[in-house]
Amino acid sequence: MSSEDAFWKTISDKLKRQKSVVEKAHERKLQEVDGSFFERFGSILHERSESEKKRDLQNHVRATKASVRFLPRAFLHQDYEDSQPPQEADSEPEPEIELNEEEIDNQIIITNVNKEFSSSADSEQDEKDDSHYYSGMNLDELYLEVLYQIHHNVGCDVTFELGETALLSYVQDAFKMSNEKHNQLLTAAQEREPPELLLNVEVIEAKDLIAKDSNGLSDPFVTLYLQSNSSRRYNSSVKMETLNPVWEEHFALPVMNESCDDILYIEVWDFDPAETMREKFGKILKVKGLRGATRLIKEMAITATMGQHENELIGIAKIPLKTIPSSGMLMWYSLDRKYKMARQGVIKLHLSFGSEKNCQVAAQEHRHLLNLLLLHELETSQIGPYEWDGKFGSQAEAIIMQHKIQSGLCPTEIDFVQWAAYTFVQKEHPLSFGLYLKLLTKISKHLCAPSRNEESVKIFWTFTKKLLPSCIGLIRKVRKRPHDKKTAEQIADVLNILLQLMCLQQPFDSDLFPTNLYPWLISYEEEKPRSISNVLNAAVVKGGKDWLQFILERTEKQDNSVDETLVYFHKVVQIVRSDLQRAVEYDKMFQRIMNLEYAKTLYNLYQLEISNLIEDELISICKSLKTFAYDWNCLSQSDSNDHMSLGTRLFELYLALQRFVCLGTTLSGDDDFRIRNCHTWFQGGVEQWLDIAVVRAMQRIEKAVELDDLSPIDESVKYSSSALDTLTIFHQIKIFWDQLNWPDIESSYSFVAKIIDDLCRCCLFYADKMATRVDGMGDITDNYERRFEVTKEWCLAINNIDYVCQSLKPFTEELQLNSLIQQLAEIRNPLEAERCNDTLQNVLENALDTIQNKIVELLETVAMKMSPAMKKLLIEGAEILHQDSNSIHRVMRYLDNNLATLYEELNEDNFNRILDIIWGNLGNILYDLIHSNIDKRRPPAFFSNLKATLQLMVKSFKHTDETTDSEVLAKIEWLLTVNGMETNELIHQVHIERWRDQLELKSSPYGELTVRLQFLNNDLKVEIINARNLIPMDSNGFCDSFVRVCLLPEEKFTNISKPRTQTHTKNLFPLYDETFTLNLTSGQRNLPDGLVVFCVKDRDFLGMSNQFIGEAFVHLKDIPDTTANIKTLSQVHLFLSRPSNLTTDCITALENRQGDKLAKEFLKRLKQKSSGSPIS
Amino acid sequence: MSGRVNMRPTNKNALLKVVILGDGGVGKSCLMNRFVSNHFDEHSFHTIGVEFLNKDIEIDNESYTLQIWDTAGQERFKTLRTPFYRGSDICMLTYAIDDKSSFRNMNMWKNEFLYYADIKENSSFPFIVVGNKSDVSIEEREVSQLELETWCNENGIASCIETSAKNASNVQEAFKMAVQHWLRAESRADRTECTYSDTVDLSKKQSDVRNSCCAGATDD
Known part of the structure; x- marks a missing residue:
């Protein structure tokens, strides 16, 4: 893996470097070909989803923080005050994500839609309040009472800070009393006796x-x-x-x-x-x-x-x-x-x-007073809805306090009164839920106490019913609230209120959720009792449904085009997902407080709605993608950009859905929701995309090759831009595949196979384009000649292909075949997985082979292109009669130059390959040369020159002596040797071959000769003893044989006599028993290839034309140099033979020397010997 | 990789992509395995999506490398196999002669192929129809030779053959027939621009050189 990592790292480094240099323009040009087709699906898509993920993470962090913030509060309602959240403990700035424009657009869309939803008119008219509790108390009386109480202030705290006058004017304001009335009532109050x-x-x-x-x-x-x-x-x-x-x-x-x-x-x-x-x-x-x-x-x-x-x-x-x-x-x-x-x-x-006062009256008074002051407070202080937390202004506080004291209300009563007063206004003027929670916490203690007053319990529930719609409403319409901490706090408060209410014993006689206030409950869960938790659940569902409904209506398609539909789907999924994300933030509160799986409930709802909305249409869209056909054979710029953006949208939708499902999966665990299979909706789309991708890739490769200036990207590498561009395409396809994160294993396997096959095809296509690109390069035409020189461009082209080819395998590893196969083994069985693996490997190997072939083909092309020049130079070199070193060197220089370039530019493997190929070609060229020139009867010098050149080349080429075609080489060398020999040398060569052939004989039809041979100093002693089984030459079945002794090569022994024995008539086993001594010079004696030849002949009747029986050769080097008596030496038995093979290279060479008398003569005699015809 | 270096790759043949289609269980994989490795497995598995094997074949002294894509016949694999149709040179439609329905389904297969392979002039595309399992007894046979030929005539398909992957009868012939059929279609279509044609030419040149070389070495 590490080497592959390194490999990819270098690629990405190169990519970066390429970007950092001037190449941006280049890249742009490339991407223009298809409108950044691959980037769209690869890195851009990737980046986008990355930032999505980032945002999710942030949201998650935020949600966690939020839940941490709210939970202690939720649990410790006993000492509610103490557990005020550690304010802004988390005020450190949250890392901002950089959003690209499109994302921002998306965000804006979502925000806007939500905003619109918030401001949209409530679908149902808010609950009508029919249970009017206001039992029309005389406002004047209350006012009088208040004035009276101000007048008879009690306690230390009020009077010092707030003058009586200020209080009076405040109440006048709050009660909206005219001055006249005020004065009148004030007087009345002052006249009343002081209170007890x-x-x-x-x-x-x-x-x-x-x-x-x-x-x-x-x-x-x-x-x-x-x-x-x-x-x-x-x-x-x-x-x-x-x-x-x-x-x-x-x-x-x-x-x-x-x-x-x-x-x-x-x-x-x-x-x-x-x-x-x-x-x-x-x-x-x-x-x-x-x-x-x-x-x-x-x-x-x-x-x-x-x-x-x-x-x-x-x-x-x-x-x-x-x-x-x-x-x-x-x-x-x-x-x-x-x-x-x-x-x-x-x-x-x-x-x-x-x-001392009537408790009931006082409570009622107090409630009205509270209401009045509260409304006044809300009016004057401009506190927003859901914000007022029970703190009056100091004047109101003073008045309320006075009333409390002077009316003799006990704390319990006051709590109930407050509950009534605050819940009463909730509908019109929602107050902080925290306030209610605080009150409820106090009240629930009273309610649980055995001493509770049944009357106040009843009142409590009556007013609780006024609060509940607002609570349920908050949950139901939470999406209309700003998405902030405050809303979350409110939700926590509401949930806690509901929890406390649930803990209380609920009255049997009153329906907490009457249908007239909750009309939407009718359609929901009719069969279930309207308990708080059920209604809460219904509210969650209803809220989600209403919102989704609104979103769907609001987010309209501009038209019914496929493109617009996809945009629409994408938008919906995004919005829904962002809502779900918000739900996740609240989820923990719901779960811990009310034991309700809030987010899961919503997810369940959304996934179903989305599935219903999208599935069928999407499948048909994917099918319809096919209709934009493109021509495989015509890869020119087609106008399918529209379809491409379609593809982009399709996969954006896919990724959005995947993220949605991913979010949902964390919520729902292993529950099998329909949307889980949403990837199958896209199957057709992916197939189409892969098909289009191949076309795009080819288009881009074509452009890349065209733009390639065929110079290395930098000093460290030996490939040029198009190779990198091609790999970039592959890389983008890979990123795309990673992005897809296709959940189904079997189809993943199929897709991967397809991708590999496609990439291989692209590789091949690249190789072809590259070959075409460099074709014609390096052809040099000047005044004198046309020749081909290997250029760097050629080498780079080869390197490029090689580089791309070598990248294929690591690239496929990147597709994570191994884990795919492993998973296949798990869901199917290991054997089938193995077969799948084999298939993938086969596809890959096959491609690699094919590309290798392409490379070799290209190398061969280069070598071929070099051939004519080499041939020409070889001929020129050989033809020059007086061989000077220059002519040979011209060939060598040509080879040298080109090989140097190749060596410099190609990698080792390919250099070795091309060396092999060139060498092979050279052999072929020489072979052709020899044959054509033999036909042309070139002089031996021509061939010997060639041979010298060959030997030089062998030396320079073959630093290792192990060669694949040494046989051919030897053959060529031999041919050159033979044809380069002078005629007499050739003739002797024939004799030498005859001697060699004779050594191989095991028997002879012509008979055997027994001799002894000895060197005594420079004297050659020859004893011819006998012959056996001579072939009958005469009609009587016998021979009249004699033996002649000669030394070869003839021209070296011209001064030496050629002795012969007596003729032994009618004898097939003649005993010659004759000894000859031949006096040689030491030079003759030491000739390297000297031969003694015994020629056995049948003496003709007339002695004119003796018949040739056979001959035998002895090499001079085989003759012992001894002073011993020749009789003591061992006998040498020689098989007689005749020349049988008249087509050896030497003989052929001789035959080609038609003008040569010597050769002609020799050949004639040779043929006579061969046929056994009489020799003249 | 390094093991390959210096070795001159040998297969410089024309590459032909062959797709084998047909109902599940008619013996597509068996045909391929018999053809490629001369091996028959009675208990073979379902193919998942596709399988791929290479095989060199020689016809009229010309070598071809067949890239055989064996596909899964089951309907549930449909989406897994269709991506591989594109770029095919030969399509082998198979049925089992003891299974009438697999024979009837050939229409479907043919259409599926034409659709996904994006073939325009469908008449000239080299289809070959292979009736596998010719080893079954006469009683078991459900599709007669005549029916096969009739169907082929109706559909304008020139090549058909009955084979048995089990006892290796006609398997080689079927593939040979397929290539010959392709050759004919190729010459008819007279496609000028084809990426493979270069390869063919070069290999020809190469072998010519070789031939003369060898002849020279032995004849002298």
Whole structure:
């Protein structure tokens, strides 16, 4: 893998480099051919989907953050306030994605559509409120009451900051009272007697009291009274033997309104009973039950404070009423004692003001007041819908507070009143859901308490019904809300509200979701009870459906063209997907709070709708793609650009769908949704695309070859731009395939096979185009000659093809065949997978072979083109009679130059290949030359010159001696040798061959000769002993034989006699027994190829024409050089032979020397010998 | 790769793309395997999509390399096989002679081929009809020779043959017939521009040179 990685890396590096250099224009030109066909489907598509993914990731991060932000809040409603989200903990800027224009367009489309949806009129008229609760309270009365309360302000907090006048003008404003009316009512209020106000004191507990009794403990009780009315004392119960008593007792002390400077005294005493312990216990035992005991102890305490007993004071706390805020307070006070510095302990009190009033009336008053002020508040403060969180302006706050106190409403009542007041306005003036949640949290406690008031429960549910439509509405119409944190918070609040409501016991008598308020519920899940969770679910579905409906209606096609349809589909899928993404953000909230699979529910809905919308049409579109036919044979620029953009749209849609499905799969797990198979809708389209891609690729290759200047891209490589361009196309196809991420294995296999086959075809096409491109290059024509020189362009062309070819295999690896095969093995079986693998490999190997052939073909073309020049130079070199080195060198120089270029430019493999080819061609040329020139009867010098050239070339060519065609070479060399020999040399060569042939004989029809031979210094001693089995030559069946001894080559031994034996008549086994001595010079004796020939002849009757029986040869080098007596040497048996093969190269060469007398003579004699005819 | 270096590739033949079509189970793969490797497997599998093999064949002293695409006959593989029709030189329509319906379906196959291969002048395209499983007994035979010939005549197809991949009868002949048929169609169509024709020419030249070379070596 790593080597392949490296390979691709270099490619991409090269691509980059190419881009970085001036080549951009080049690239543009190329892409113009087909309008960036491949980039569209490859890298551009890729980039786009990458950024989509990025955005998804971001969204995901955002969603996670969001859920983190909301969850604690959702769970810990108990201390809701404390868990305010850590504000803007995540305020670090989110990485912005760079969107290209088209994406931005898409985003804008989506946003716009959603916006439009938000602003679109609500389909149904908002729920009519028929249960009018406003029981027409007299506004004047309420106003009077408020004015009265302002006038008799209570508590410390209000009056100091807000003047009475300011408050008065505020209420006048809020109640929209005319001045006249205001003054009239104000006077009336002032005339009313002051209210009776009560100070409510709850004595809760004390701590760290000092011990008063001997046992180290005290028996504390509390006495409380107002300074202005000290005779009216209130006592708590006595807590026995403790320093940390807990009382939790309530007291209401009437307060005179005019005595604002009054002080509340809290005294803690140690109870000291007068009775003895026994008495005390006796009394206690008589009392029945705990309550009795308490009363008894209380009685005792009262008497104690009246001074009848010696009770001991523990400490006093003095609280001026001014310090008590009207809203009440809970406080620890320290207990002091005169003259004592040390603290006597602390006591916890709850202090508040109240009044005596009819509770129902007060609650109703309060509700109306709240409503009035709330509306006024909303009006004046310009708070947007869903934002008001319960905080009034300070004036309103003061007035409400006053009313609360002066009407004597308890907190529980106030909660209910608020719930009623706030939910009442929800329809017209939606308030923050957080506010409701906060209230509901408080109220649900009351509702669960055993002491709850059935009346208020009923009211609670009545008003809850007013809130619910808004809650459900938010869920249903969440898409109309801005996609921001606030909306998410609202959803969380709503879900929590619903959760709390669900936890409460719902009233049986009232329908929470009446059909008149929820008309859309009718069509949904009729059979299911309208429980909160079911309605929520229905709201989610309905919301999704309505929205989708709107999107589909809104996102209109401009016309019904295929193109427009695809754009439309794409847009819809994009929008739906972005909505689903938003749903994913909310999903966790829904799941954790309401246990509802929000996003999955929506996905299920969307996928079905999308499937219904797209599937059939898409399949037919893919089918129709076929109709734009293109001509395979005519690859010229066709006008199918339209169709191409169609293709682009098709795959954009495909990718959008894939992303949608991908998103959905994470939600739905393994559930088998229909859209899962959406890729099959595109099957036909992919096929068509692949077909078109081949045509496009070829077009582009053609252009690339045309644009190629046939110079290396840079110094480090030996290929030129078109090779890279071609690979770029492949690369883009690969990216496209990666993009498709085709889910079905079997069809993947088929597609991959198709891609490989197609790419191979493109490779071949490239090779052809490249060959055509360089054809004609390197032909040099000048005044003297036409010849071909190998050019760099040729080499580059070959390298280009080779480079592309070599890239094929790694490229197919990139298609991930292995994993494909593995998956096939899993879903089918290993055997079939193996066969598929074989097929893929076969296709690939086949292509590689074919391209290799192409390369070899091209190499051969180069070699062929070199042939004429080489032939010509060879002839010229050979013809020059006086061979000078120059002529040979001209051939060598030509070869040298061209081979140098080839060596320089080609890679090693191809260089070796072409070397082989050139060498083979050279052989052929020489062969042709020899034959044609033998026919032309060239002089031997011609051939020997050629031979010299050949030997030179062999030396330079064959650095290794292992050659494939050495036989041919040897043959050529031999022919050249033979034809280059002088005639007498040739004749001797014939004799030498005869001698060699004789050595091979195992028997002879002509008989055998027995001789002994010996060198004694330079004297050759020849003893001819006998002959055996001579062939009968005469009609009587016998021979009259004799033997003549000659030395060859004849011209070297002209001074030597040729002795002969006696003739032995009528004898086939003659005993000659004669010895001759021939005196040779040392030069003769040491001739390298000297031969002794014994010629056995049949003496003719007349002695005129002796018949040739046979001859035998002995090489001089085989004759022992010894001083021993010749009789002691071993006998040599020689088979007699006649020349049989008259077609050897030497003889042919001799025959070709027609004008040569010597040759003619020799041949004549040879033929006579051969036929055994008489020799003259 | 390196093993190949210096070796001069031998197959410099004309390349012919042959597509074998026909119903599932008529023995397309068997035909191919018999032809290419002379091997018959009684229990062969369904072909997934396509399979591919090469085979050199010699006709009239001329060598051809057949690139045989064996396709899956099952309907569910239709989308997997059709992409390979384009660029075919020869289409071999097959049926089993013991299966009438496979014979009837040949119309469908022919049309599918013409459609996906984008053949315009369909009359001149070299189809060859092969009735496989000629080894079955006479009782089992459902398609007669006459029916075959009639169908071919009606459809303007000149070549048809009955084969048996099982006992290797007529398999070689079928492919040879296919190539010969192609040759005839080729000469009729008289296509001037064809990428393969170059290859043929060059190989011819090459072999001419070789021949003279060899002759020279032995005759002298």
